[in-house]
Amino acid sequence: MRFVGSWATQGSLSFVHLEPEVLETFHEFVQGVRDLEAGGILLGCVRGPHLQIIEATTPSPRDRRSRFSFERDDFHHHAIAMRRWQESDGIIRYIGEWHTHPEDYPSPSSIDLREWRALAASRIDGRPLLALIVGRKGLHLEFMSGSGKRVRLCEGSTSLE
Ligand SMILES: [Zn+2]
Structure with missing residues (x-):
């Protein structure tokens, strides 16, 4: 079972590409029966x-x-985020949050939604937060804005070029 790295909002207004290294990290932390949540x-x-x-x-x-x-x-x-930002001259930046759920196809809890919204509202650049949940068989991706607007992403073959 492999996670998909290409995601898009409806109408492909926005693509999200997850690099293979990122998918590897998610696979590493998929929650088995006794594993703790990670993120x-x-x-x-x-x-x-x-x-x-x-x-x-x-x-x-x-x-x-x-x-x-x-x-x-x-x-x-955030120490890691700051280091990457400095090393890349501001190219690599904080985009959002991820955590695991002990369910096959994950969906956010009310606590998740509340936290994501608070984090989005606190962003200095005003961009929506990319919120990602790693389930046992699939990922959940959405954009959350500071006003609480949610935009779901779906798996899709996309290209950034
Ligand atoms: Zn959660």
């Missing part, structure tokens, strides 16, 4: 309305993890 932040490049995700940060010992919840320790993940 981190998504880093990548903005290309007009399109996004290229090149890194998913992985859990640190300071994150609070359980079977059904994941609370990120901001310091660890």
Whole structure:
């Protein structure tokens, strides 16, 4: 079972491409029967309305993890984001959040939606947050804006070129 790396909003107004390394990270943390939820932040490049995700940060010992919840320790993940930003002269930036769910085809909880919206509202660049959940057989991707507007992404063959 492989996750799909190409996603698009309806009408292909916006493409999201997940690099193979990112999919590898997701596969590594797919939740088995006893695994804890995992998560981190998504880093990548903005290309007009399109996004290229090149890194998913992985859990640190300071994150609070359980079977059904994941609370990120901001310091660890944002230190990585800041380093990538500096190393790339501002090309690679914070794009959004990911975490796992112990379900085949995941859907966000009300807590997820509330957190995503708060994170989107706190973004300085005003862009919507890319929110991603890793299930056991599929991914869930959506954009969440600070006003609470949600845009779902679907699997699709896309190209950024
Ligand atoms: Zn969740």
